[in-house]
Amino acid sequence: MFEDSNICNLLKKAGIFLKLKGISEPKSDTEVLLSFVLQIKRSKLFLIGSHKPTDKQTLQYEEYILRRSNREPAAYITGFSGFMGFEFKVNKNVLIPRPETEILVENVLNLPEKENRNSVLDLCTGSGCIAVSLAKLGRFKNITASDISSSALETAKENAxxxxxxxxxxxxxxxxxxxNNKAFDIIAVNPPYVSYEEYNNLEPELKYEPKIALKAKDNGLFFYKEIAVKAGKYLKNNGYITVELNANKCNLIKQIFLENGYKNIEIINDYANLPRILKAKNG
Ligand SMILES: C[S@@+](CC[C@H](N)C(=O)[O-])C[C@H]1O[C@@H](n2cnc3c(N)ncnc32)[C@H](O)[C@@H]1O
Incomplete structure (x- = not known):
């Protein structure tokens, strides 16, 4: 498909092919996959645009572009994803870390210093991206990361x-x-929050991600309710909870936390100006 092409032409041909297959913004995928095949930094691709990869590399690139055209996310093809400037291993057992979740991490790091530097629980850790980023960037003495999935935890341990x-x-x-620890300063959680109905309408890429990381019963509210009811027992007085939101259900989720006695509830918007993080104090 791409034989006898230099780097610039490979990127161009792959971009046209993916666009024809319905990928609306293929530029980043074509670059990520080619730099992975060539084992060079993405920024270096354009410095060596006239270089012609070997036949083996070109065939490998073709295979990856075909997989991407079947809507497999590029991160699952390379096995890696970036988050908070760090590299995380990803596979079919863990959700690919999202840029929106970086806002949750930033909000935890920006909590008032005297109140937030001891212990944090990353509930539903998945790849471990939240816990590991907090360990890299914060000054916590104790970090706990939990998940129901043993295979997700294996990946989180590798990422640490x-x-x-x-x-x-x-x-x-x-x-x-x-x-067991019943007195965390902070609980940070990105729970599964896609309702069964929403799941059926997701982009094909999301069907490659673990269902257990996405789907939640009770119209997507199951984990918010469980967490709102139980988190108070695991937080210090005046401890904080930060939760990633299903933007479509922001008001319902806020109400759940209000009814369970949390105070100072704040909603933080994401880059698309959608409500994405709920921050509250244990009442
Ligand atoms: C939305 S993913 C979040 C992963 C990661 N924290 C992130 O932000 O990319 C939700 C995670 O919750 C885990 N999970 C699902 N049901 C759970 C349960 N009952 N108890 C604990 N974790 C659960 C899934 O295995 C998945 O790793």
Whole structure:
């Protein structure tokens, strides 16, 4: 398909092919996949645009572009994704970290210093992106990361290792049922929040991600309700909870936290100006 092409032409041909297959913004994918094949930084591609990859590299690139044309996310093809400037291993057992979730991490890091520097629980850790980023960028003494999925936890542990973090306590737990520390300063959580109806209408890319990371019963509200009811018992007085929101259900979720006695509830918008993070104090 792409034989005898230099880097510039490979990117161009792959971009046209993916566009024809319905990928609306293929530029970043074509570059990520080619730099992965060539094992060079993405920014270097254009410095060596006239270089012709080997036949083996071109065939490998073709295979990756075909997989992407079948709507497999580029991060699952390369096995890596960036988050908060760090690299995370991803696979079919973990959600690909999203830029919106970086806002949650930034909000935890920006909490008032005297109140937030001891312990944090990253519930529903998945790839470990929240816990590992907090360990890299914050000054917490204790970080716990939990998930119901043992295979997600394995990936989270690998990501801690890749990022030179040895201090996170990983716990396999169904929401709070195996969490022993009852006095965290902060709970940070990006729970599954896609209703069964919403799931059916998701882009094909999301069907490659683990259902357990996305779907939530009770019209997508199950985890918000469980967390709002139980988190108070695991937080210090005046401890904070920060939760990623399903933007379509912001008011309902806010109401759930209000009814459960949380105070100072704040909603933070994302880059698309959609409500994305709920921040509240334990009442
Ligand atoms: C939306 S993903 C978030 C992953 C990661 N924190 C992130 O922000 O990219 C939700 C995670 O919750 C986990 N999960 C699903 N049901 C759970 C439960 N009952 N108890 C604990 N974790 C659960 C899934 O395995 C998944 O890793």
């Amino acid at each position: 290792k890749i990022n030179n973090i040895a201090t996170i306590d990983f716990v396999e737990s169904n929401i709070f049922n195996k969490i």
